[in-house]
Amino acid sequence: MARILITSALPYINGIKHLGNLVGSQLPADLHARYMRARGHEVMFLCATDEHGTPAELAAAKAGQPVADYCAEMHEVQAQLARGFRLSFDHYGRSSSPQNHWLTQHLAGRLADAGLIEEVTERQVYSIADGRFLPDRYIEGTCPNCGYERARGDQCENCTKQLDPTDLINPRSAISGSTDLEVRETKHLYLRQSAMRGKLNDWIDSKTDWPILTTSIAKKWLNDGEGLQDRGITRDLDWGIPVKKGDADWPGMEGKVFYVWFDAPIEYIACAAEWAAANGRSEADWRRWWRTDEGADDVRYVQFMGKDNVPFHTLSFPSTIMGSGEPWKLVDYIKSFNYLNYDGGQFSTSQGRGVFMDQALSILPSDYWRWWLLSHAPESGDSEFTWENFQASVNKDLADVLGNFVSRVTKFCRSKFGETVPEGGAWGDREAALVAGLSDRIAAYARQMEAIEIRKAAAELRAIWVMGNEYLQEAAPWTVVKSDPAAAAAVTRLALNLAALYAVLSEPFIPDAAETLREAFGLDRLAWPASAEAALSRLAPGQPFRVPDVLFAKISDDDRAEWQIRFAGTR
């Protein structure tokens, strides 16, 4: 039995995430966690809301709430949605937790002691009306290059020229529109990532099995221009983790907080401490997952994230870990994803374009979304959600191939033998062939799941479902029953077992349907099959079962058309 530590990129606290966010991190992480648990491994699956930063402050202000209250509320909303999608976190934490405050300050102190922190005085734009420093992209003005009037302080979206906020003509605050701006000096801490460059490079080079998407982004940042740049890890904000050197004050940094990208990954660790606190566990219980000197040396750590997160997970966070000089667990495998587009364009939070997690659950159960999203995960390139494709895939795969199989088997049995597993008859060549074919397919499915090749795994699972229909068609118990009831009973018994097996194999993708089947067949738990042969004899003759309700109702053309309009955006 192995020990697998799994983290999903932390969803930002600001608002409800769309399906593209979901499929890029939390959902595939959940698939992996469920599969590894099913295989009997010890799993620690952690996620949390990422709560600091300017957008959180602004969203709270817009909602007319203190930022702490806003975050607490939004955390609950997101936690509820996570439950709705059956994301099986061992703990869903908060980057604003006391544990993260402590650990972030502790690690910053360690980095300072190691000489990896530099104090830099810089000049930043301050908005007097807003009473705050403005990040570059929160300053708008006229582009000096092309004259576009809504250029941002970091880059002009019209001509793509990189800008400095002071380049802008008629600069104004993007928050209030105020032009009462001035440049002020402010001091910040920088993490000397450049000093870690060689170490990081060697480390990345050693990860030959990582997705190209992951390593190519890391390499680019390591080698681009003058190489990896130092990075500011503090900000002039009220909401965040106060800058301290361990327990001690940090002279000159009063009133400042750590940058959200510094403290967010540290929450991966702190989240485990939250888990322990929330479950009455000891310090040692969580540290055995994270400290290689306290039991984590045999842990395999896998991270899931969208491609935009890769630099922080391949370079910044490892710099923090390595630079601390303490034996915290480094990531072993990073699974990164491209983007999911929506019907010919991007998902857009501001324009309400696309499907958001709450809306998705309001129209269909989570299994539908889980299946489509995972079986179309943007692994090799960006992928696209269209309602036509969603309707076709879900109706065919879930309703026809899987759902109808369960339906025809259980209803046939009920009408000919009653609602108990029939006895009598024996397996013949056809059953032996099925066992052999199934063994191969299950092995292939397991291989893809181990490799976290999600679309390929989904295709294998679907092929396993298809085998049930093929078998039934060939065995034709509805004909055989007329002349040889015992033979028909054997076929039916095997087919019922097949349905029960599907519950086990499908659980990582569609946990609710798996649970429905588990109950229908009176199984106490969903144990991974030791062999196809054994799995197909699991339900004993005479054992009662229930005919489950329709597992997956089909999506009608009317529904599809209505949703297509409802989620088109520009609301």
Added chain:
RNA sequence: GGGCCUGUAGCUCAAUUGGUUAGAGCAGAGCGCUCAUAACGCUUUGGUUGCAGGUUCGAGUCCUGCCGGGCCUACCA
């Protein structure tokens, strides 16, 4: 501007890393079945692998150029 990814059947994607005749699912066509959510099974149509060159006994795969799509480019997270 620089970099990375990508282009394969009407659609969504494969192709054991250079190896026989480029494969699946969906959609389409035909046949079969009647247990089942008008579901299922079998058969089948469909490709100058974006374009043009090159390397090689052999190229979807490697090289060069062009065309198209996408992403990143460090103070949003």
